[in-house]
Amino acid sequence: xxxxILFGKPKGFFDVYDRRPGIKDSTHYCPGCGHGILHKLIAExxxxxxxxxxxxxxxxxxxxxxxxxxxxxxxxxxxxxRAPAVATGLVRANPDCHVxxxxxxxxxxxxxxxxxxxxANRGExxxxxxxxxxxxxxxGGQLAPTTLPGQKTLTSPYGRSVETEGYPLKVSEMxxxxxxxxxxxxxxxxxxxxxxxxxxxxxxxxxYMKEKKGFSMVEFLVGCPVNLKKSTKxxxxxxxxxxxxxxxxxxxxxxxxxxxPKQSAVGIYDKLKVKNSLLETEKIHPFxxxxxxxxxxEGELRIKCAGFxxxxxxxxxxxxxxxxxxxxxxxSWLPSYGPEMRGGTANxxxxxxxxxxxxxxxxxxxxxxxxxxxxxxxxxxDLSGEGLLIYDSVxxxxxxxxxxxxxxxxxxxxxxxxxxDVRCANSVMLGAFCEIVAAIGEKSFINSIYNNFQxxxxxIEMNLRAFEEGRKxxxxxxxx
Amino acid sequence: xxxxxxxMLRGNDAVIYGALLAGCDCFFGYPITPANEIAHSAAALxxxxxxxxxxxxxxxxxxNMVLGASSAGRRSITASSGLGISLKQEGVSYLATMDxxxxxxxxxxxxxxxxxxxxxxGDYNQVVxxxxxxxxxxxxxxxxxxxxxxxxTMKAFxxxxxxxxxxxVLADALIGQMIESVSLPEPVDKKPIPDWATAxxxxxxxxxxxSIYLDYDDLExxxxxxxxxxxxxxxxxxxxxxYMTDDAETVIxxxxxxxxxxxxxVNMLREKGCKAGLLRPMTLFPYPVxxxxxxxxxxxxFLCIELSNGQMLDDVRLSMKSRIPxxxxxxxxxxxxxxxxxxxxxxxxxxxxxx
Numbered sequence: 001x002x003x004x005i006l007f008g009k010p011k012g013f014f015d016v017y018d019r020r021p022g023i024k025d026s027t028h029y030c031p032g033c034g035h036g037i038l039h040k041l042i043a044e045x046x047x048x049x050x051x052x053x054x055x056x057x058x059x060x061x062x063x064x065x066x067x068x069x070x071x072x073x074x075x076x077x078x079x080x081x082r083a084p085a086v087a088t089g090l091v092r093a094n095p096d097c098h099v100x101x102x103x104x105x106x107x108x109x110x111x112x113x114x115x116x117x118x119x120a121n122r123g124e125x126x127x128x129x130x131x132x133x134x135x136x137x138x139x140g141g142q143l144a145p146t147t148l149p150g151q152k153t154l155t156s157p158y159g160r161s162v163e164t165e166g167y168p169l170k171v172s173e174m175x176x177x178x179x180x181x182x183x184x185x186x187x188x189x190x191x192x193x194x195x196x197x198x199x200x201x202x203x204x205x206x207x208y209m210k211e212k213k214g215f216s217m218v219e220f221l222v223g224c225p226v227n228l229k230k231s232t233k234x235x236x237x238x239x240x241x242x243x244x245x246x247x248x249x250x251x252x253x254x255x256x257x258x259x260x261p262k263q264s265a266v267g268i269y270d271k272l273k274v275k276n277s278l279l280e281t282e283k284i285h286p287f288x289x290x291x292x293x294x295x296x297x298e299g300e301l302r303i304k305c306a307g308f309x310x311x312x313x314x315x316x317x318x319x320x321x322x323x324x325x326x327x328x329x330x331x332s333w334l335p336s337y338g339p340e341m342r343g344g345t346a347n348x349x350x351x352x353x354x355x356x357x358x359x360x361x362x363x364x365x366x367x368x369x370x371x372x373x374x375x376x377x378x379x380x381x382d383l384s385g386e387g388l389l390i391y392d393s394v395x396x397x398x399x400x401x402x403x404x405x406x407x408x409x410x411x412x413x414x415x416x417x418x419x420x421d422v423r424c425a426n427s428v429m430l431g432a433f434c435e436i437v438a439a440i441g442e443k444s445f446i447n448s449i450y451n452n453f454q455x456x457x458x459x460i461e462m463n464l465r466a467f468e469e470g471r472k473x474x475x476x477x478x479x480x
Numbered sequence: 481x482x483x484x485x486x487x488m489l490r491g492n493d494a495v496i497y498g499a500l501l502a503g504c505d506c507f508f509g510y511p512i513t514p515a516n517e518i519a520h521s522a523a524a525l526x527x528x529x530x531x532x533x534x535x536x537x538x539x540x541x542x543x544n545m546v547l548g549a550s551s552a553g554r555r556s557i558t559a560s561s562g563l564g565i566s567l568k569q570e571g572v573s574y575l576a577t578m579d580x581x582x583x584x585x586x587x588x589x590x591x592x593x594x595x596x597x598x599x600x601x602g603d604y605n606q607v608v609x610x611x612x613x614x615x616x617x618x619x620x621x622x623x624x625x626x627x628x629x630x631x632x633t634m635k636a637f638x639x640x641x642x643x644x645x646x647x648x649v650l651a652d653a654l655i656g657q658m659i660e661s662v663s664l665p666e667p668v669d670k671k672p673i674p675d676w677a678t679a680x681x682x683x684x685x686x687x688x689x690x691s692i693y694l695d696y697d698d699l700e701x702x703x704x705x706x707x708x709x710x711x712x713x714x715x716x717x718x719x720x721x722x723y724m725t726d727d728a729e730t731v732i733x734x735x736x737x738x739x740x741x742x743x744x745x746v747n748m749l750r751e752k753g754c755k756a757g758l759l760r761p762m763t764l765f766p767y768p769v770x771x772x773x774x775x776x777x778x779x780x781x782f783l784c785i786e787l788s789n790g791q792m793l794d795d796v797r798l799s800m801k802s803r804i805p806x807x808x809x810x811x812x813x814x815x816x817x818x819x820x821x822x823x824x825x826x827x828x829x830x831x832x833x834x835x
Contacts, residue, residue, distance in 0.1 A: 019688060021695055053682040056551075059690075068688040074678035076551050077690040079574050082544040085536070089548020090678070092532045093506050093556065097680025115544070118537035269503040269555075273529055274667040278497060279485050284664070318488075318659070325488050325661050333488075333659040358744030360658050363818050 012043030012052060013070050020069035028066055032232030034133055034222020035064050037189045038198075042100065042129070043071060045203050051210060055098040056090055058083045060112075062104035063137045081112020084119035087126045095264035098209050101128045106136045109145035109169045116175075123180035123214040125262050127205040130171060130217055133224040134243065141227035145169035148246055153227075168246060172219045176252035182259055183208055183216035184252040188244060190221070190236040197249070204254075212261035221247060283451075285326060294328045295439045297354055302362045306347035306379055307371025307392070312426035315452065316369065317348035319430050322448040323440050324352040332360040345375045352439070367437060369429050371395060371411070380404070390432050390474075392425060407436055407477050414469050424466035431470020436478065442471070485664040492517035492559075492656040494626040495585055495649065496525055498633030499557050501667045504583070506532040506556035508545035510564060513597050514653040515587040518559040539564040543571030543584070550580040551689055553677030555637050559585035561653075562595065562603050565611070572646050573612030577691035577702065579676075581640035583633065584618075585649045587656040588736075588787075590814040598814020599652035599737055604791035607648050608764045615703050617710050619647040619717065620764040622735040626660040632762070634665065639717065641671070643709060650764060652787065654737040654816075713766050720768035721760040722775070724750065728757025730807075730829060731775055733796055734785040735761050737816065742785060745822035756826060764792070772799040781805040783829055785817060805829075 009015070017024045029035050046052045052073055059067040061080035068075035078086045087099040101119075108116050108130050119126065135153055136142040142155040146168045150159040160168075176184040183205055187198035198220060205216035221243050223235035230238060305317040317333050324331040329352045336347040349362035364384050370376040370391040376398055383389060383404050391398060393408035400406050409432045415425040427449065434445050445467060453459045489497060495518050499507070507522035509515075519535065526533035532549070536542035542558045549556035560568065565586045575582050588603045590596035605611070608620050619639050621632040629651060636647040673679045678687050693699035721739075724746055725731055732742045739760040749756035759775060759782075761768045776782070781804050784793045793808050800806065809825045811817050817825075 021693075021698060053685050054680040056678045056680060065692055068690065072685070074680070074684050074686075075688040075690075076548075076678055077688075077692055078547065079544060079570055082540065082547075082571070085541040085544035086548035086551070088534070088541075089506070089508065089545035089550070089556070090552050090680075091548075092534055092545070093549035093552040093554040094680050097552065097678075114537055115541050118541065268530065269505055269670050270530065271503070271667050271670055274500055274503075277525075277529055278500060279664055279666070283487050284485050285487070321659065322488055325486070328483075328486075329661075331488065331661050334654065335657060357660070357740075358747060359741040359819060360654070360660070361741065361816065361818075363820075 010040055010043035011047040012045075012072055014072045017069045020066070027070060029063065030226045032223060032225035032235060033063070034131060034189050034220065034224065037195060038129065038131060038220055038222065039067065039070060041199050041202050045199075045206055046073065049203065049206055049210060051098055051206060054096065055100060058087055058099060058101045060103045060107040061138070062107050064102055064104065064131070065138070067102060081107050081110070082115055083107070083112065084124070084126065084128065085115045088119050088122070088124050091125050092264065095125070095212075095262070098206075099126045101126055103128060103130055104137070105130070105132045105134065105144040105146040109171055120175050120181050120215050120217065121178050123182075125209055125212050125214055125264075127209045128215075128217040129202065129205075130219040131222055132171070132219055132247070133222050135224050135227045137224045137227055146171075146247075148242060170247070172217070172252050175217055181215040181217065181253060182213050182256040183254050185254070186219040186221065186247060186249055186252070188221040188239055188249055190239050194249070208256045211256070213256040213259050214262060219247075292327055294354060295324075297329065297352060297439055300351050300353040300357060301367070301437075301439060302365050303350040303352070303367040303369070304347060304362045304365040304379055304382070305350065305369045306345045306375035309346040311346075311371050312423060313346045313371065314348050316426040316430055317350045319445065319448045319452055320433065321350045321352070322451060323444040326444040326447050327440055329354060330357050332357045334360045345372070345378060347375065347379070367433070369433060371425065371429065373397070388436065390429060390436060392429065407432060407474060409470065409473050409477075411470065414473065415466055418469055419462055419466045421462060424462050427463040427466035428470035428473070431467040432474040434467070435471045435474035483663045487662055487664060488659055489626050489630070489662040490517055490657065490659045491623075491626040491629040491651065492587065493521045494629035494662050495559065495633050496521035497662070497664060498630035499583070499637070500525060500529060500531070501630070501665060502634040502637040503555055503668050503671060504531070504557050504637060505554040506546070506549040508534050508536050508542040508549070508556065508558050510536050510539050510542050510560065512561045512564045514589055514656050515559045515561045515564075515585065517656070518585060518587070539567035540571065543568040546582045547571055547575055547580060550575070550582050551678045553673035553679045555581070555641070555671070557583040557585065559587070561587045561589045562591045565603055565606060569606065569612035572618065573614050573616060574691050575646045576616035576618065576706070577614065578689050579644040580646070580689070581644050582646045583636045583640055583649065584646060585633070586651070588650065588652045596814050597653060599654040599787060599816065600812060600814060601652060601736060601738070601787040602789070602791065602812070603650065604764065604788055607650050608795070616706055617765050619643065619645060619713060619766075620650050621647065622650050622762055622764050623655060624736055624739045624760065625655065626658065627662045629655065630662055631665060634668070643713060645709065650736075652736045714769075717763060718766045718768045718770055719762040720771050721762060722771060723758040723760070725757035725759060725775055727755055728779055729755040730781045730783055730826060731757040731759050731779050732783045732785060732822070732826070733759045733761070735764065735792070738785050738787060741817060741819055742822055745819040745826070748819055749823055749826060754826065754830070764795075767795045767799055769799040772796065773801055776800055776802045776804055779804065781807060781829060783807045783809065783826060785809045785822065787811055787816070
């Protein structure tokens, strides 16, 4: 004779609650609590749908914080309101898992509404089960976003006033208005008929998640007899007579059939792919010291480039740094910051050295490249004793009071007339720097220009010409 | 010195290179200056390599997404600055209690409040001392170059997994913004999904990750276990760089961008014949107590320089056993000391000694 069990504990629950300290054979929920019914529906469904192994059950802050005591599933207990963000992390990291984000009305509707609505709007492949009992249960019965008008709680002792607290938050209506979610339904766990409808809704949400159709939410109207100070029977009647009229039971949205299953990238680390993409690229320079001699710089060569924003000052600095780098020097580049940005100059610091570099901020400079008047006024006094100055004589009048080595280059004019674009003045200055400082081979500067303007052939051609003109001009000055 | 795979990288970009080379699977973040380039690099490189990049709706969501991905057993990272880190603190406290590894990058800017975008070190207390609620600490690594932004981010992942704890990479706006030659290390070997994860297969069904312990004794045990972990970290993971300390009279203690300026200042002081040295903590928790105690026996004083109101100074003081003088110099609000400022302070300290 076969024995048929008509009623038994769903297989989604543990037989013995070993995750619970102390009592192992009963739950912590109060009599008549809605969580009990909903837990049972979930425990049945995950097993029936074959989802027990790959579902992670997220426990919120609230009475269901201990849900993991009972469900024979992997589980995480998360910060208040953040369940949909944690769920996002789980499914993005591992799109093959399923996540139930189980949340109460305070958790979802108040402190965590942004996490909830944003996860919904991204269409995360998760199922949110929203338990709406109109009150904060775990903290002892305070006003919830879904507390009904006139309903008394510990923090609305005279009844919820729509004047001061506004109307209850209609979560299902709000989330259904978004384009991304596929399924939104409100059910009530009161009468057997309503519970059957709730069971169907819950299974539908889980099925859509299994099919990777995206975001589903089911709102469950349930009771909290202890905090409502009502008997179980009165609680159900109150839900039917007072809550449902405000929060109508309805399927607000069910468009899963129109949506294709999500195909998310699986974040799995592939060592070879990383090596090929990051280390085997053109950006990586294979240094061969026998072919590329390291320039014989003594100590640090500290360079300041300064001019108007738009003159390509930062690129000029970067081209110098890159050229040094290409000859296996240590090179640092730092854009102007904070107070230095005041006073009409954009500037950057470049340091080149054979040894590791100290401060990347150039105050006292060995070389100053100045491209406008405020720059030379401001920085020429900071030149070191043997320091040298290269300046754009089109924009600058300079009478060299401290008698520094100074080179006047008609950079803007050369760029405009000879090259045809004033924006190339920085490359004219680069050519002059190459010739005057003579620490780094011209090949490295040329490669630096190629790297910097990758792919833009016309720009490269113009800047190379400008670079050559700058060298020519500097040679002339040095000969005279 | 073997220097392969050299590339010019911005500090913030180097963080993402380090993360990718360390086998990081997920980046979650929210825009904030001066940490933005980290997210920009992640947005470009993570999807290219089949990894996950997601711009979260807030700092709070980002850290909780990290919590989710870490629970799934994947290496994950988030990055922010000052005020954004303040918002993440709740999540970090959970991560620490749940024994979840994670890497958090803080590119410090001027504070408090909305502050400004300049470099500061005012996040020291909120990052090094725990920051969120409860008795937890995080390992904190303090890079001072784009090179270390890469290698210390890699190390952060290694330590996070080794100790199952959140690890910070704490830098400032200038270390984040500067570009320097970086030698990229080889990528790490692929790591298996850890046994404790909620990784979504039958093997992992038994796992649950929580931080609530209603029983006082149970929670006390959790706390004691955490303190034991921190003691092991203190015993084994102190990192620092000592420069010119062998014969030094006064040793300057500083980290991040200040240590770069101070190194130049020490070189200048040496040229003047002053016996200056530099101690740069590379781990802020654990603090390099052993090196401070070794040095204090041979030197005449310490000079602590910070871009804060002396938040690290407390740790120097707590580390010291002797009564040699500990001097302090600071700039705040996004300002930096120059080499000359440091030299002047150093010399004034020497004068006091000779009085």
